[in-house]
Amino acid sequence: MKNYDGIALFSGGLDSILAARLLMEQGRTIKCLHFYSPFFGHPGRVEHWQQVYGLDITAVDASAPFVDMLKKGPAHGFGSAMNPCVDCKILMMGLAKAHMEEYGAKFLVSGEVLGQRPMSQRRDTLNVIRRDADVRDILVRPLCAQLLDPTAPEEEGLIDRSRLLALNGRGRKEQLALAEKFGITEIPTPGGGCKLTEKENTRRFWPVLSRIDSPDVNDFRLADVGRQFWHDEFWLTIGRHKFDNEIYADLIRGGDIHFKVAGFPGPIALGRSSRPWSEEAVREAASLVASYSPKACRAAEEGQRISVRVTANGQTNLVEVPPRRETAFLEPTWESARDELHALRKPGKSCKA
Numbered sequence: 310m311k312n313y314d315g316i317a318l319f320s321g322g323l324d325s326i327l328a329a330r331l332l333m334e335q336g337r338t339i340k341c342l343h344f345y346s347p348f349f350g351h352p353g354r355v356e357h358w359q360q361v362y363g364l365d366i367t368a369v370d371a372s373a374p375f376v377d378m379l380k381k382g383p384a385h386g387f388g389s390a391m392n393p394c395v396d397c398k399i400l401m402m403g404l405a406k407a408h409m410e411e412y413g414a415k416f417l418v419s420g421e422v423l424g425q426r427p428m429s430q431r432r433d434t435l436n437v438i439r440r441d442a443d444v445r446d447i448l449v450r451p452l453c454a455q456l457l458d459p460t461a462p463e464e465e466g467l468i469d470r471s472r473l474l475a476l477n478g479r480g481r482k483e484q485l486a487l488a489e490k491f492g493i494t495e496i497p498t499p500g501g502g503c504k505l506t507e508k509e510n511t512r513r514f515w516p517v518l519s520r521i522d523s524p525d526v527n528d529f530r531l532a533d534v535g536r537q538f539w540h541d542e543f544w545l546t547i548g549r550h551k552f553d554n555e556i557y558a559d560l561i562r563g564g565d566i567h568f569k570v571a572g573f574p575g576p577i578a579l580g581r582s583s584r585p586w587s588e589e590a591v592r593e594a595a596s597l598v599a600s601y602s603p604k605a606c607r608a609a610e611e612g613q614r615i616s617v618r619v620t621a622n623g624q625t626n627l628v629e630v631p632p633r634r635e636t637a638f639l640e641p642t643w644e645s646a647r648d649e650l651h652a653l654r655k656p657g658k659s660c661k662a
């Protein structure tokens with residue numbers, strides 16, 4: 310474990326591959342850490358990446374510290390959606406730094422390129438990340454190192470600065486040429502796939518952060534499954550297919566309410582809230598759940614009574630309701646999430662403001 314020169318933050322993107330490979334070309338031994346959470350990362354791809362990119366990669370679960378950072382309110386604010394990129398990078402650097410002793414590493418590596426991203430890769434922001442993660446002397450950015458001040462490993466001769474690069478801006482031409490030189494034929498698509506940068510996912514995750522008291526990793530995993538509905542602080546998620554139902558079985562916990570239409574095929578739904586459910590909220594949720602059972606809807610039209618099995622804390626009750634789509638539960642919109650996020654633009658403000 311202790312025979313690595315450096316630890317690289319490995320996202321799976323081309324820049325992170327090239328940053329590690331550049332240093333390996335100099336004979337440095339690099340351990341790549343792939344951080345993942347409900348929002349980003351693909352730990353299931355690590356084995357494949359190791360084979361196609363010739364890297365030594367370990368997946369590290371960053372879910373809990375990442376959610377803690379979100380809850381506190383990212384000190385450097387959010388990006389265009391719910392992405393706290395600067396705080397995310399500071400956090401990842403800190404987590405990587407904490408692994409240095411374990412791997413015997415003397416420096417950290419990241420694949421940032423000066424000017425590539427508007428928020429997190431400006432020169433001043435790169436300096437803020439280095440400072441706030443307390444990695445000023447040990448963080449090497451091989452792709453743009455020649456545009457930055459020399460770091461300790463370069464000055465000490467552990468890394469040959471003349472063989473590092475001076476990449477700048479958003480183009481990928483030079484990266485693609487370098488990939489070809491290294492014999493890399495499987496080029497990852499740009500973008501990285503962080504869910505927090507997408508409107509569709511912000512719509513799902515933002516209500517959890519803003520309406521649930523002290524949300525945890527399980528909450529954000531639940532927000533990523535099925536259809537999402539909110540009625541004040543009452544949260545209802547309705548499965549779309551069998552696969553969703555299996556995930557619910559994994560995520561359900563004490564205090565949750567389980568809904569399933571009785572006597573007809575239909576989806577499973579989970580209700581969750583930081584406060585006890587009102588009778589009105591349960592009935593509204595049950596009506597909505599029943600509306601997603603086509604057979605129950607048809608039976609209701611023919612005059613049959615429809616009940617939903619509602620299970621909470623080990624007790625099941627049958628709640629008779631008309632199947633209805635128009636209820637107090639609404640799907641959160643990107644626009645409402647965006648407006649609330651804009652109100653929070655001031656860095657460091659808590660998300661429960």
Ligand code: SF4
Pocket residue numbers: 349392393394395397398429501503504505506
């Ligand atoms: S895009 Fe997502 S994973 Fe990447 S730095 Fe931003 S918050 Fe972190």
